[in-house]
Amino acid sequence: MNILKSSRTVMCAAGLLMSALLSACGGGGDGRDPILGVNAAEVASIAVTPATATLQVGATRQFTATATYTDGSARNVSASAAWTSTVPATATVTGGTGLASAIAPGSTQIGASFGGKAGTATLTVTLAPTLTAIAVTPATAAILVGGSQQYVATAIYSDNTNAVITGTVQWSSSSPAVAPVSPNGLATGLTLGDTIISATSGTISGNAVLTVAAILPLPVLPVVPAPGAVSLGAASNFAVLAGTALTNNSGGTTVIGGDIGSPSQTVDPVQLPGFVNYKSGAILANALNDLQVAITDANSRTCTVSSAAGIDLGGRVFAPGVYCYAGAISITGTFIMNGPGVYIFRTTSTLNSTANAVVAMAGGASASDVFWVPVGPTTLGANGAFKGSILGQSAAITVGDNTTMLTGRVLSAAAVTLQNNQISK
Structure with missing residues (x-):
């Protein structure tokens, strides 16, 4: 009899324990922990990260x-x-993953809901x-028959970034x-x-432009100490400097690799990253002042060759x-400077080049x-390739359509006119 009573007691105790365990596993029917007697943790908030993001069309995040x-x-x-x-x-977002796919330009809120709470992020x-221009360097080169020249193609994009694309372009x-x-x-x-x-x-x-030449004799020149470089001072940072006005064609492809300075500009040229367009202020004023100092320096140098006429x-x-030269300096066809050192070309008249020079x-x-x-004024013909810094004391400089100046500068105390040019200092 006692044995039977003890068995019943054990069975009842086991049943009560099982019931308690089952209730605990279920978290309690009233939302309270059945053992501790406190409320179970609930969702307080949802955070979606990153809180802000930017994607290009076709990308995912x-x-x-x-x-x-x-x-x-x-x-x-x-x-x-x-x-x-x-x-x-x-942009769409995939359920169960949170992977967003960019479809078209605009802004959207990416939301996530869970446990009665929600959070959002801005996408x-x-x-x-887009590709806006390709710079091929060197812009001009001269080699001998049998020689070779390696070219580099640099892509310039609409956001002013650039990248070397030599191996992916079509060369001709x-x-x-x-x-x-x-x-x-x-x-x-x-x-x-x-x-x-x-x-x-x-x-x-x-x-x-590539010129293939034979070995040409150098001109016989009088022995004169080699000139030193002309210091441009504050103007050296500028690829284009116009003391009065800068004119650039609207919707064109002008790209400038250097600072730009002019108090009056019709259309701001595209600049490579890292350069500034100055329209006023001390930096522009100092550059224009140092340009005049550089011109005075160049004009004071002893002439290696002096002529009362002009020259082509x-x-x-x-x-x-x-x-x-007292007369005009012209360039028709190809002009080659051969050998390391400083080259200064002075004229009391004009500087001109023909188309394709x-x-x-x-x-x-x-x-x-x-x-x-x-x-006097400088006029460079269309589709040419020019080298060096043009220092205009008081006359205008006009760079012809699609003419490149790599490496070069267009610096004038007067007006400068550009049209679909590539100029890098």
């Missing part, structure tokens, strides 16, 4: 939903949350930058009999002449020196050591 509970704990609930986008036409969708030569160019931008000189080396991506192209430099090869460097000559100092 992973968002995360994190639940914070009333007991201070937190956990990732991205897989359980309900995801929404307020503007699905701008902005932008267009991918306007005169492959003079110098063909390989798919990697390596041109090889075959016969004497000039050719245009082009790099193309889609509808955008960039050009450079086309078809000639010059060594470093100071070349002084080329100023080229050879034998270690550097465009950064070339200074053109005309008293």
Whole structure:
């Protein structure tokens, strides 16, 4: 009898224990912990991260939903949350993952709901930058028959970023009999002449001028101490400087690799990243002042060659020196500077180049050591390639359509006119 009573007692105790365990596993029917007698933790808030994000059309971004509970704990609930986008036409979001996909430019709120709470993040969708220009460097070069020249193509995008795309563009030569160019931008000189080396991506192209020459004799010059470089002072940071007005064609493809300065500008040229356009202030004033100092310095140098007439430099090869002419300096065809050192060209008249004219460097000559100092106006013809810094004391400078100046500067105390040019100091 006692044994039977003890068995019943054990069974009742086991039943009560099982009931308590089952109630505990269920969290309590009244929302309270059945053992501790306190409320179970509830969702207090939902945070969606990142809180703000920007995507280009076609890109994706992973968002995360994190639940914070009333007991201070937190956990990732991205897989359980309900995801929404307020503007699905701008971006969609995948339920169960939080992966957003950019569809079209605009802004949308990415939301996540869980446990009766919700959180949002802001997603902005932008267009991918477009290719606006291709710079081919060197813009001008001269090689001998049998020599070669490696070209580099740099893409310039609508957001002013750039990237080297030498291996992905289509290379071509306007005169492959003079110098063909390989798919990697390596041109090889075959016969004497000039050719245009082009790099193309889609509808955008960039050009450079290559001259294939024979070994040409240098002119016999009097022995004069080699001139030192002309210091441009504060003007050295500028690729384009106009004391009165800068005119640039609207909707064109002008790209400037250097600071720009002018108090009056019709259309601001596109600049490569890292440079500034000054329209007033001390920096602009100092640059214009130092330009005059540089012109005075260049005009004070002893002439290596002095002539009462003018000269057409086309078809000639010059060594470093100071070349002084009372008449106009013209460039028809190709003019080559050969050898390291400073080149100064002065004229009391005008400086002009014809269409498709080329100023080229050879034998270690550097465009950064070339200074053109005309008293009268400068007019560069279309589709040319010019080298060196033009220092205009009081007359205008006009750069022809699609003419490049890499490396070069257009600095004038008067007006400057540009049209679809590439100029880098």
